[in-house]
Amino acid sequence: MIGLGSYLLLSGIIFAIGIAGVVTSRNALKILLSLELxxxxxxxxxxxxxxxxxxxxxxxIVFFVILVAAAEVAIGLAIIVLMYRHFSTIQADELKDLxx
Amino acid sequence: MDATPFFFxxxxxxxxxxxxxxxxxxxxxxxxxxLVAAIFALSSIFMLLEAFFVGxxxxxxxxxxxxxxxxxxxxxxNLTPEALSxxxxxxxxxxxxxxxxxxxxxFFLVLKSFAWAQAVGASSVRGTVEAVGKVLFTDYLLPFELxxxxxxIAVFGIVSLAKGAFKTK
Numbered sequence: 001m002i003g004l005g006s007y008l009l010l011s012g013i014i015f016a017i018g019i020a021g022v023v024t025s026r027n028a029l030k031i032l033l034s035l036e037l038x039x040x041x042x043x044x045x046x047x048x049x050x051x052x053x054x055x056x057x058x059x060x061i062v063f064f065v066i067l068v069a070a071a072e073v074a075i076g077l078a079i080i081v082l083m084y085r086h087f088s089t090i091q092a093d094e095l096k097d098l099x100x
Numbered sequence: 101m102d103a104t105p106f107f108f109x110x111x112x113x114x115x116x117x118x119x120x121x122x123x124x125x126x127x128x129x130x131x132x133x134x135l136v137a138a139i140f141a142l143s144s145i146f147m148l149l150e151a152f153f154v155g156x157x158x159x160x161x162x163x164x165x166x167x168x169x170x171x172x173x174x175x176x177x178n179l180t181p182e183a184l185s186x187x188x189x190x191x192x193x194x195x196x197x198x199x200x201x202x203x204x205x206x207f208f209l210v211l212k213s214f215a216w217a218q219a220v221g222a223s224s225v226r227g228t229v230e231a232v233g234k235v236l237f238t239d240y241l242l243p244f245e246l247x248x249x250x251x252x253i254a255v256f257g258i259v260s261l262a263k264g265a266f267k268t269k
Contacts, residue, residue, distance in 0.1 A: 080173065
């Protein structure tokens with residue numbers, strides 16, 4: 001029988017991969033994709049807790065997280081497209097206009 | 101015989117492999133497509149946890165809408181290899197993977213101290229549309245309505261961003 005620990009460990013592995021992706025990638029699109037991985041990992045632990053605690057709240061939080069992620073991705077991609085138009089690059093570390 | 105462990109390990113392996121590809125592949129197209137695969141595997145794990153409604157919503161919204169949006173942007177940007185070059189970031193890469201390993205080991209220690217100690221059995225919670233909908237439209241009605249405002253504000257933000265883009269052209 002697969003217990004709560006296995007699901008949480010899987011969620012932790014995915015979260016660690018997502019952290020590595022956010023920190024190591026320079027490509028803004030890839031950073032956004034890695035953020036999606038972080039959200040997916042936390043969704044997995046919410047659903048696992050919901051299942052093992054006998055409470056629907058975890059699944060509802062996942063539902064809201066999916067909705068918020070949709071808004072976040074839409075705006076993030078719009079910003080990336082604007083960034084490409086202005087600087088003709090999507091490398092995050094080439095945006096240093098605020099640095100002085 | 102219970103087939104859950106077999107499917108759990110199958111989908112877990114697929115999920116980990118797909119997420120590694122998301123982070124490691126060079127081509128943005130492969131990044132997006134492997135995230136689609138990861139979302140499919142995650143949705144299957146949700147089904148194993150009997151969270152049917154959330155699993156299907158995840159599949160529809162993520163694989164159906166968000167990642168198609170990602171694909172459109174990848175294709176519209178028409179990225180050249182120079183725009184995607186990864187030079188001079190060796191130390192950041194090492195630091196990033198070090199941070200991930202540190203997080204994972206801490207997580208593992210925390211997990212070992214409590215989650216496996218108390219063997220919690222699975223409850224009889226089944227995330228059907230009826231059950232989730234009942235809670236959603238009674239206890240969580242206000243947050244549910246507020247998310248529609250959030251999406252409306254997101255639409256306003258995107259329209260204003262796109263408008264500025266056309267003005268500067």
